[in-house]
Amino acid sequence: PTQSPTASPTQSPTASPTQSPTASPTQSPTASPTQSPTATPTAAPTPTPTVPCFNKDALVVMADGTSKAVHALRRGDLVSVDPHKLHIHAKVLSLVEAPLGVNGGGAMTDVCELAPGFLINPTHPLLLNGTRWIRPHWEFACDIKMHFPSLFNIILEEGPHHTVNIQGFAVATLVKYPVGVPMIDRPYKMEQYRIVEQSPKFATGHVVIDTQKFLKVKMDWQLANPIAAAKDSHQVSSLPPVSSVHSSHMEL
Numbered sequence: 001p002t003q004s005p006t007a008s009p010t011q012s013p014t015a016s017p018t019q020s021p022t023a024s025p026t027q028s029p030t031a032s033p034t035q036s037p038t039a040t041p042t043a044a045p046t047p048t049p050t051v052p053c054f055n056k057d058a059l060v061v062m063a064d065g066t067s068k069a070v071h072a073l074r075r076g077d078l079v080s081v082d083p084h085k086l087h088i089h090a091k092v093l094s095l096v097e098a099p100l101g102v103n104g105g106g107a108m109t110d111v112c113e114l115a116p117g118f119l120i121n122p123t124h125p126l127l128l129n130g131t132r133w134i135r136p137h138w139e140f141a142c143d144i145k146m147h148f149p150s151l152f153n154i155i156l157e158e159g160p161h162h163t164v165n166i167q168g169f170a171v172a173t174l175v176k177y178p179v180g181v182p183m184i185d186r187p188y189k190m191e192q193y194r195i196v197e198q199s200p201k202f203a204t205g206h207v208v209i210d211t212q213k214f215l216k217v218k219m220d221w222q223l224a225n226p227i228a229a230a231k232d233s234h235q236v237s238s239l240p241p242v243s244s245v246h247s248s249h250m251e252l
Contacts, residue, residue: 051098051211053151054171055111055119060154061165063089070095070152070166075205080165081156084130090156090164094202096174098211099150106149112142115167119144121151125172125183127163133182150208155196188221 056071063078073079077092101107111119114136120126122137136142154164155174162181163170176193178184192214199207222229 051100051121051151051215053096053098053121053124053153054166055117055148056150056152058118058120058166061167067167070154073154073205079154079156081161081163082127082130082170083165083168084170086165088161090159090161092205093155093157094196094204095206096153096155096196097150097206097208098152098214099208100148100211104149106147108145109148109151110142111144111146111148112136112140113144114140114169118167118169119146120171127170127172130170133184135183155193186221188217191217 054070057069059067060070060073061080061083062068063080068077073092073095075092075094078089079092080086081088081090100109110122112122113119120136122142123135125133126136127133128139153174155176156164158176162173162175162178162184164173165171172184174193174196175181175184175189176197178186178189195214195217196202196207196209199209201207
């Protein structure tokens with residue numbers, strides 16, 4: 001018998017598995033972060049100083065209780081220095097007149113009217129109730145603009161007083177040694193005082209200053225001391241103990 005040949009089983013070819021191609025992952029492009037531009041901080045501009053004075057017709061209270069206009073004061077006149085201390089008096093050494101505008105032609109100026117006929121620069125220091133130094137624009141309306149040919153200040157004899165009584169307000173005067181007194185104790189004020197004292201007219205009791213030269217002294221100090229200048233402009237100051245106050249008067 002012949003066996004029918006048995007075919008060797010043939011395995012169906014098995015294809016080598018082909019992996020589906022995997023694309024190399026492509027990261028979505030990330031933009032380089034761009035920082036929003038930062039402006040270089042700019043310091044606030046230093047305000048141009050003004051002449052801290054008062055009008056010539058303001059009435060100064062004299063030692064005897066009468067009144068006299070600022071421009072009528074004479075060297076040696078005895079004046080009241082504080083409405084809360086009427087027993088304290090001081091002698092006038094000199095008026096200080098600050099011409100305004102180009103060639104002394106006058107200028108429009110912001111002022112506060114603290115009493116009828118008493119006009120004062122908004123920054124001129126006042127001593128309230130004998131305890132607090134302020135600038136008028138902190139607590140009073142200063143919305144008047146007027147034309148003035150000049151404004152005035154006063155120098156009194158040296159002593160523990162640093163104000164003059166004008167219509168019931170203790171108004172800062174120009175001081176030679178304002179050590180320890182808030183708003184008056186600034187190096188530039190002593191330099192300003194020297195400008196007045198060195199004038200040949202000082203002995204006559206009426207000095208007309210070079211206003212621009214006078215203000216430049218303050219401007220130079222403000223630029224060199226911006227933090228102190230800002231504090232000086234915005235903070236209310238209390239009066240230190242009398243023992244820490246050295247002679248004299250102030251401001252311009």
